[in-house]
Amino acid sequence: MGSDSNHLADLSVVKSVSLTSALEKELERLILTGELEPGERINEIHLSNRFGTSRGPIREATRSLEAKGLVEVVRNRGVFVRRLSVEDAVEIYDVRAALFGQAGRLLAERMTDGLLGQLTRMVDEMDAVAERGSFDDYYPLNLSFHNLIVGSCGNRTLQAEYHRFVNKLHLFRARALVQGGGLAVSNREHRAMLEALASGDGDRAQMTHWRHVALAKRRLIAAVDGAASRID
Template sequence: MQNPINDPLFLVQSTSLTRLVTESVEKLILSGELAPGVKLNEVALAERLRVSRGPLREAFRTLEESGLIHQEKNRGAFVRVIELDEAADIYDVRAGLDAIAGRLLATRITAEQLATLRALTNSMLAVGAQEIDRFHAMNLAFHDQIVKMVGNPTLRETYSKLIKQLTLFRKRNLLAPKAIPRFAEEHSAIVDLLEAGDAAACAEALFAHAQGGRLRMLQDGNLAGVS
């Protein structure tokens, strides 16, 4: 009788289940339902997701590697708390990746891609000052699209990991409504530079945009920049 561990179908099913469980727990964390600092209850999560604790523990290992949770011996798993200093460090790295993405995309962007980004920025310009959650979602989509359009899987994977970690910090903080129009205008200017094909200026603008978010975050202390 074949060992299930060596059965290709078993491996595919097991891997798929672990991935689904990982994605489900990640959504709970990034949505704020499982808040920073909260202990992850294995029994409750296993019952909620209707899985055994094996795939859940595998998911915990993956989420720990991605920087979203941490596990302590004899204590369990906890959603990570990203402090201000660490968030600032993440912003520094993110700014560099934004610049790389902008420089690369400016040399290869298509008319269809420009239209997608322009539609996003137009929607952001129309967002009301109090529509913080809506603007935040559009902001994430805008930057994700830029990185995705570059077509570099390594860049996208690294960038996505950093953004998810920053989301943990933002879930503990508020965005100042007065900042929304300024962010939207900066996004629109970035699209103008992409359309012009100015790689150097686009890289500089995206770097400054991210660093501006970092600076505002540090100045406000308990308010997270969302650039």
């Protein structure tokens, strides 16, 4: 853990960034990587000792993280990394589906040959990886594919919002459950999205993109039910 405080020290050397902002970024990183786990309490004094700052900026940072939905601030008790229930995760998937669908629509209406080629190569590569059944290789490609779509839709507000929700899903500690349905199924949905994007049809793109996330939600629910049955 010692290297982490070095991380913050590097940031504060650049004096254009306030301590509060640097702390917020670092805390967010600790949360998203799982070093601070859901339900875990964020102790101001420990953190201030660890980072060599006073408690003020830490308090400011945690207020911001609360508004972003990554922590919960309980008066007189402390700040806790937010714990997501299955119900929470399902709700977040619905929001994410809506945003991703809208990103698909916006992108279909402004698609270029270059971008379409890039996206196509990514889907081809995911096909190859899926054949090998390698989730660890597939996941980052899948992430890049989604990020390129959202990042190219031309709406920064939508992009920022989408990523906030994707970040929040990091709190749902059930990544192994997300494999449900198989990689080939997931990439077939990517192909349908691609075709819709190529067609320039906004309605169709919105529907295929929305459906991809909605089906992922369903796979999650099925996996959770399956896991619960296995426990019983």
